Amino acid sequence: MRALPYERRRELPLTKPPVPPEKPATRPQxxxxxxxxxxxxxxxxxxxxxxxxxxxxxxxxxxxxxxxxxxxxxxxxSKEALFQAVLEEAYVDIRSAEQKLDLDGLEPKAALERLVRFTWDYYLKNPEFITLVNSENLHRAKHLKKSEIVKVYSRRFVAMVSAILDRGVAAGVFRADIDPVQLNITIAAIGYYYLTNRFTGSIVFETDLMAKEALEQRLNFNIDTVLRLVLRP
Amino acid sequence: MRALPYERRRELPLTKPPVPPEKPATRPQxxxxxxxxxxxxxxxxxxxxxxxxxxxxxxxxxxxxxxxxxxxxxxxxSKEALFQAVLEEAYVDIRSAEQKLDLDGLEPKAALERLVRFTWDYYLKNPEFITLVNSENLHRAKHLKKSEIVKVYSRRFVAMVSAILDRGVAAGVFRADIDPVQLNITIAAIGYYYLTNRFTGSIVFETDLMAKEALEQRLNFNIDTVLRLVLRP
DNA sequence: ACAATAAGTAACCGTATAGTTAAACCACCC
DNA sequence: GGGTGGTTTAACTATACGGTTACTTATTGT
Known part of the structure; x- marks a missing residue:
C-alpha cells in the first residue's frame, strides 16, 4: 500500500540547510x-x-x-548478486595465483611440496576465502553454480595437479594409483580445516593453534602427510 | 519509549471470537x-x-x-543462549559416541582405522554437526568458550587417541614421532572438508561428490592416508 | 478443595532490514 | 552553453526481526 505522494519529501528544506557541515574528506575522486x-x-x-x-x-x-x-x-x-561477484573474484584470485606457481618447471616431488605450501600460505593470508566458501556451501553453492568463469579456472587447476602426478608416476617417484581429485581435496582439507576451525580447535585441544610454532608445525605435518601418501615406498 | 497502556489490547474482543476455530491438533501432551x-x-x-x-x-x-x-x-x-545449548549438545553427542567405540579393546592399527571410519560416518549421518561448528567458528567460538562440559569431554577424547598412538608405538607398528593433536586434526579434516564443501566441491571437480561410489572411494582414501601417515615403513 | 506455581498464549514494541524513489549533480559532446 | 546520460544522494517504504508484556490455564502440594 503506497500511501503518500513523493513530492512531500522535497518540500521540507524550504530554508536551505545552514551549511553542508563538512565533506567526509576521504574519497578524493x-x-x-x-x-x-x-x-x-x-x-x-x-x-x-x-x-x-x-x-x-x-x-x-x-x-x-x-x-x-x-x-x-x-x-x-541485489545483495545476493553482490555476494556472487565477491565469491567469483575470490575463486579467480586463488586459481590465478596457483597458475603462477610454475609447477611444471619443478621436479614432481618439489612441485607437490610447493603446492601444499602455497595452499597453506594462501589460506593463512586470505582468511576471507575460507569464510566465503563456507558461507557459499551453507547455501548449497547456488551462486557458484551460475559462474561459468569459475568452472573454466577449476578445470585448468585440476589439470595442473594431474600433470604433476603423471610426471611423478612416469619418473617412478609417485605411486600410480593416486586419484588427482582425492589428492586435491586432501591437500586443501588438511590446511583448510585447521584454519577454519581454529577457534573451536583451540578450545578442544587446549592450545593456541595460531601460535607461530603451531602454524609451522602444522605446515610440516601437512607436507609430510601428502608426501607419505603419494611417494612410492 | 514504551508508549501505550496494555489494557487497550484486551478491550478489543468485546464480543468473544466466534469459535476457537480448531486446535492445531498436533502435539498431544x-x-x-x-x-x-x-x-x-x-x-x-x-x-x-x-x-x-x-x-x-x-x-x-x-x-x-x-x-x-x-x-x-x-x-x-535468548537466541544466542539457545544456540549455545544446541552446540553443547552436539559436542557432547559426538564425544559420547566416540567413547563407546571401545578402541582400547582393539589392536592399534584396527583401532585407528575404526576411528577414521567412525568419524566419517558420524559426519555423514549428522551433517548438522558440521554446520553448527562452522557457524560457531564464524563467531570465533564465543559460545563454546563458555562451556565447561565440552572441555571435559574434549580432554577425554584426546587422551583416547593418545593411548592408541602409545600402544601402537609400544607394539612397534606406529612411528614414534606422531603428534596426537595433529593426527586428530587430520583425521577430522579429511572427512569434514570433503563433506562441508560438497556443494562447491561438486562444481569445482565436476563430479557428484555425494554419489555412493564417491563416498566409498573417499572413505578408503582417507583410511589409506592416515595409515600411511602413522604406520612404520 | 484450593491457593500457589509452572506452562502457555497472542498481541505488541522499537528497531533494523533489503530494496526503491525522485531528484540533483557532473562530465562530456555538439 | 545547453542538452544528454551516467553517477550519486537522502529520504523513504514495507516487512521482518528479537524480545516483552499482560494475561490465561493446567498441575501440584497441602
Missing amino acids: VRDARTTKSRILAAAKKEFAKKGLGGARVDEIAEKAQANKRMIYHYFG | VRDARTTKSRILAAAKKEFAKKGLGGARVDEIAEKAQANKRMIYHYFG
Whole structure:
C-alpha cells in the first residue's frame, strides 16, 4: 500500500540547510564509476567474510565502501548478486595465483611440496576465502553454480595437479594409483580445516593453534602427510 | 519509549471470537515442560544447522517446535543462549559416541582405522554437526568458550587417541614421532572438508561428490592416508 | 478443595532490514 | 552553453526481526 505522494519529501528544506557541515574528506575522486564499484566489492568481501551472507548488512557495506547504498543496487542489482561477484573474484584470485606457481618447471616431488605450501600460505593470508566458501556451501553453492568463469579456472587447476602426478608416476617417484581429485581435496582439507576451525580447535585441544610454532608445525605435518601418501615406498 | 497502556489490547474482543476455530491438533501432551524444551532444542538444531546462527529465525524455530516463541525465552533466555545449548549438545553427542567405540579393546592399527571410519560416518549421518561448528567458528567460538562440559569431554577424547598412538608405538607398528593433536586434526579434516564443501566441491571437480561410489572411494582414501601417515615403513 | 506455581498464549514494541524513489549533480559532446 | 546520460544522494517504504508484556490455564502440594 503506497500511501503518500513523493513530492512531500522535497518540500521540507524550504530554508536551505545552514551549511553542508563538512565533506567526509576521504574519497578524493568524484564520479569515478570504476573505483566506486571496486570499493564496494572490497568492502563487501570483508563484510561477507566476517558475517556470512545472512549476517552481512547492505547498509554497513555501503558505509565501509564510502558509497551510497543505492550504488550497490546500481552496480550489482541485489545483495545476493553482490555476494556472487565477491565469491567469483575470490575463486579467480586463488586459481590465478596457483597458475603462477610454475609447477611444471619443478621436479614432481618439489612441485607437490610447493603446492601444499602455497595452499597453506594462501589460506593463512586470505582468511576471507575460507569464510566465503563456507558461507557459499551453507547455501548449497547456488551462486557458484551460475559462474561459468569459475568452472573454466577449476578445470585448468585440476589439470595442473594431474600433470604433476603423471610426471611423478612416469619418473617412478609417485605411486600410480593416486586419484588427482582425492589428492586435491586432501591437500586443501588438511590446511583448510585447521584454519577454519581454529577457534573451536583451540578450545578442544587446549592450545593456541595460531601460535607461530603451531602454524609451522602444522605446515610440516601437512607436507609430510601428502608426501607419505603419494611417494612410492 | 514504551508508549501505550496494555489494557487497550484486551478491550478489543468485546464480543468473544466466534469459535476457537480448531486446535492445531498436533502435539498431544499439554503442559509438559520437558518435552516442550526438547522439542525447541531439536527444532533449533535443525534451523541453526540449515541457516546458521545469523540466518535462523526465532519465530520459525518456535513454529517448527510447535511451541510459543515466549517459551524459547522462558527456557533458554535468548537466541544466542539457545544456540549455545544446541552446540553443547552436539559436542557432547559426538564425544559420547566416540567413547563407546571401545578402541582400547582393539589392536592399534584396527583401532585407528575404526576411528577414521567412525568419524566419517558420524559426519555423514549428522551433517548438522558440521554446520553448527562452522557457524560457531564464524563467531570465533564465543559460545563454546563458555562451556565447561565440552572441555571435559574434549580432554577425554584426546587422551583416547593418545593411548592408541602409545600402544601402537609400544607394539612397534606406529612411528614414534606422531603428534596426537595433529593426527586428530587430520583425521577430522579429511572427512569434514570433503563433506562441508560438497556443494562447491561438486562444481569445482565436476563430479557428484555425494554419489555412493564417491563416498566409498573417499572413505578408503582417507583410511589409506592416515595409515600411511602413522604406520612404520 | 484450593491457593500457589509452572506452562502457555497472542498481541505488541522499537528497531533494523533489503530494496526503491525522485531528484540533483557532473562530465562530456555538439 | 545547453542538452544528454551516467553517477550519486537522502529520504523513504514495507516487512521482518528479537524480545516483552499482560494475561490465561493446567498441575501440584497441602
